[in-house]
Amino acid sequence: MTNARTRTGMLAAVALAGALGLAGCGVGGDDEAAAPAAKTSAAPTQHTGDPQPSASEDRAGDSPGSGDTSPATEADSGAPRSDCTAPGLEVRLVAKGSEMNSRYYDLQVTNTGGRCAVRGYAGLSLLDDGGKQIGKPATRSKDGDAVGGIVLDKGDSAHAVVKTPGKGVTGGDCAAEPAKIKVYAPGNTKAVTSPDTASIRVCGGTLTIGPLGASFPG
Secondary structure, eight states: OHHHHHHHHHHHHHHHHHHHHHHHHHHHHHHHHHHHHHHHHHGGGGGOSSOOOOHHHHHHTTSOOTTOOOHHHHHHTTOOSSBOOGGGEEEEEEEEEEETTEEEEEEEEEEOSSSEEEOSOOEEEEEOTTSOEESOOOEEOOOSOOOSOEEEOTTOEEEEEEEEEOTTTTTTOBOOOOSEEEEEOTTOSSOEEESOOTTOOOBTTOOEEOOOBSSOOO
């Protein structure tokens, strides 16, 4: 009787232990099965958000613009470093005839010094014997061929078209003939004077000057 109960109790214990063992294996198996899924879902989170710039992209912002040039480049090219200045210039007017009821003159600005450049408009006034200005300075026009900087070696000249109405157009309303011309080269505050006036007489109070060019048009 006692032996039967003992065997029955042992069998029950073995059955219980087996059940517990199977239950334990089931829990462990569920954890191991879930772990790979957790690792898989975690991986994409490392790449979320905007991508970071590469090292080359970071450096690109520090690079100088392609249009930048250094002073050394300009100097090495042989380009003049400054515009022609008054002490190294001579000026004169040369008559170029009449056309379309206007009289034309060539203002010649000649370099007598080292290599330099001029660009833009010269200022022109007419003076009497006492150095007093006759009428108003010339106003700017588009007559002639405008170009960029004109490089002048010693002896070279730049040219500008000077124009005034003919005497007949203004009914004889003309100023006195000047004794000198007074010229400011572009960028200069010191004038150059000359007695070479080509006997110009401003009529109708109108005197114009075009931009400096490499030659007189025509």
